Amino acid sequence: MKATQRDFASTARRAVDQCGIFFFCGPDEAGASAAAQSVTELLADAGERIEISGGDLKKDPALLGDEARSGSLFGGKRHIYVRANGDEAHEALKTLIETSDAGAGEAAPVLVVATAATDKSRTAKLLEKRKDALVAMFWPPDLGSVAGSVRQMADAAGLRLSGDLAERIARAAGLDVRLAQSEIIKLATYCDASPQSPVALTAEDLEAVGAATEEDSFMPLVNTVLKGETGKLDGELKRMREHGMNPVGVLLAVERRSAQLAQITSQLGPRGSLDGLDRGAKARLGIFWKEEREIQEQLRSWHRRKLDRLGPKLMQLHKDLLGNSQSAELLLAQGLTEIARFAARR
Template identity: 25%
Template structure:
């Protein structure tokens, strides 16, 4: 089977194997998928500025006319040399036609062409992923959230390009603010390098001054707003996360963990006789989250928390079954929770 584990992808991309002319990149981090696809394109040897040699196709359009892909694969470049076909937006809908085409390319490798297919998060049983993994001339590359060495490597690349040094402590502080999306993360590091232009090293103060923390702060702020019933704040917060490329599952998982913790805190209040402020203090939340957490613990009873947890779990399952709708599903989950919290608050005032 032609597939790599997530930790092996960077090594493969550093020396791409042309015996796999068709490459599928998939995962929840759209920015990482796009960046790695661009890297394969750059290493393909194709002139990316030549519109006859570098072709971009939309997956949803190919589902209506898959013959176009087969025609492009068989087309010979006017001036000779290798061609590049980049298929974007795969993984939505059935993807049956594209999966069948990839299966054909796996059995009958195309000549002098590199095919790069960019997809969202695909289940193990997804036809497109199965076709790529089983083909002798196709390669499936999973692209998951930036972690550890991959994120460090990206930071080092940008620092070297800018001629800047960065201490271990400063790098730790920077890494903690990155990771929601590869392109967004790289953009933040590039912004930091520009901010430090003329200096020899990046300091923690520079990071505090210029680097945003979309991957953590906004996720937590969004969850706090939903749990405490701040309905009006949610659309803007969700929009910020969406524009930064934050994966929907991060919000779903964060919300699930929050309400699991909320359930335990309410048990301490209702069955242990502790005060809301004492229960919240025992969790040692960041000072910026303390007020919102106290509001949430005061609003939600044990009886109210239970159906919310069931609803979140059901929505997580639905988003995994329909990955193309994951963003819409998590948005509805957050709004539903926020509206219920607002209702509980209104009842408490009567």
């Protein structure tokens, strides 16, 4: 079974009823992660969440089947969440399928978010024709689609908002639906809104507690890091601390841009240039005119082999931040410094 972000919402509920393996891929890691969360929420009894890295599965393909068929620590249901890079989970999923077909017993649902993989990857080809698996491909969203998602989230939370406010929230979240969702939750709490008692959101409400404006957003820091501007980095990290930026939010913005660079690099090939793309092609790659110069400079710092090394680094840093929330700001600063120095190498 296959889906894209365009038809995922209509496919997800049916897929949850008949699938045990979910493979979310594509250059929009934020959208893939949000889709995995949606499936988790649709499961009749998601139970305990067991997280496994793609690197661990690559080293030990049998680990996935062992975990998927083990009982929860508390005797209830469980589901397996895998954050992988490319085809790291391929052999583990193949082993899980083979043992299931051989009668090894019922397995817990397995959700894989695969950064740098596509629906043409080996893992996707392994799963796409199976009735018990879903392959969903996610491209970087445009402003209109994220604004539409923001309005759907707001409706579900009991917030009524105009199209202009939805676009402001989408922009401030860097077109990341996970960050937009957290803003909607925050705004609904501030406005004391609920589905039973809807409240109209005003521009004043958004100014009071909403996401940072574009000028105060994460992107100056993201651009500094990915261009390897080590001389500017201390100032940007200081700004991050002064503005109280969410470390995970900052890292998600870095992950999103790195995924975009990987997609652009793949599209252009070894000798291509952004100058050779027309406006439509740039739009499909998520390149807005205000960001084009920054992206051009970042592409000079990140060829394919360097991007291949960046993906696992970001995954490990993400895991470290989630596991050490009290030290997240320090860990992020250290990680971004390493990445900036690596970007500066030619």
